[in-house]
Amino acid sequence: MxxxxxxxxxxxxxxxxxxxxxxxxxxxxxxxxxxxxxxxxxxxxxxxxxxxxxxxxxxxxxxxxxxxxxxxxxxxxxxxxxxxxxxxxxxxxxxxxxxxxxxxxxxxFPNDPAKREFGEKLVSEVDSVTRELFSSLKGDAVQQTSSVFDSLENALGKFDDGPFFLGQFSWVDIAYIPFIERFHIVLAEVFKHDITEGRPKLRAWIEVYAAIVTSL
The missing domain is CATH 3.40.30.10 (Glutaredoxin)
Structure with missing residues (x-):
């Protein structure tokens, strides 16, 4: 990209x-x-x-x-x-x-109508996802966030033409990555848990974003 x-x-x-x-x-x-x-x-x-x-x-x-x-x-x-x-x-x-x-x-924003529709759906859910992630810190964060990261792994597999939610880098990735990146670090450092374990698409997504950031 x-x-x-x-x-x-x-x-x-x-x-x-x-x-x-x-x-x-x-x-x-x-x-x-x-x-x-x-x-x-x-x-x-x-x-x-x-x-x-x-x-x-x-x-x-x-x-x-x-x-x-x-x-x-x-x-x-x-x-x-x-x-x-x-x-x-x-x-x-x-x-x-x-x-x-x-x-x-x-x-x-992609031209493909199916991708645009899926993107709108994902972005409409981002606030509830972030609320769930933050609330998990009050309890068993590893267990409570597992379904969230499983859902993201599934969403990243919707299209097979790139490592991002809609294939190419889009507003959906931007909507999610600042929060997922932070929880990736917090769960690793505080709870010794890797959210990308068993989730190869999530791992690839985070790694590609990290590579972009290092070019700043």
Missing amino acids: ATAFVKEILPPSLTSASSQPPLFDGTTRLYTSYQCPFAQRVWITRNYKGLQDKIKLVAIDLGDRPSWYKENVYPENKVPSLEHNGKVVGESLDLIKYVDANFEGPSL
Whole structure:
């Protein structure tokens, strides 16, 4: 899979002591957090489409947020949000679609109707999947997450033309990977459990994504 990832120097996170960047001066800005999986979705979208020079990163320190962010930029006071064409839009899944539709670069939505339908189904389930993963940490995480990862393994086998959910890299992968990647690490380090054991498609999916990230 060809990607448009390039290395870049990430700007420091802005805090309550930081001045607000100019607003609506014609610059497209992605307000983000380097630790937030929701924000990571749009960061991945931006980089995959090769928009590092078109969309400027503005990192926000979520533990010490500048007051101007809520007051002047995005009243929801969450990341990610995108400043573009005189408005600010938010919500990570909506922003994947927005960036894909409004900027150049490889499309994250397949033309095949069957793949598009399956992709919509998977994305409609992602919030319930992530809630289930987080709630599992209060109990037997290995047992409680087993069915989730089995379902992902099955979904990754739906199409046989690539290691991703829809064959080619798409918005579905972006919707899921920031969360699955984190739980892969947490379950390995805390519970000494490898979620990819016995799940070769899940293993390949995570490994291919990791290879993409190392090219940043």
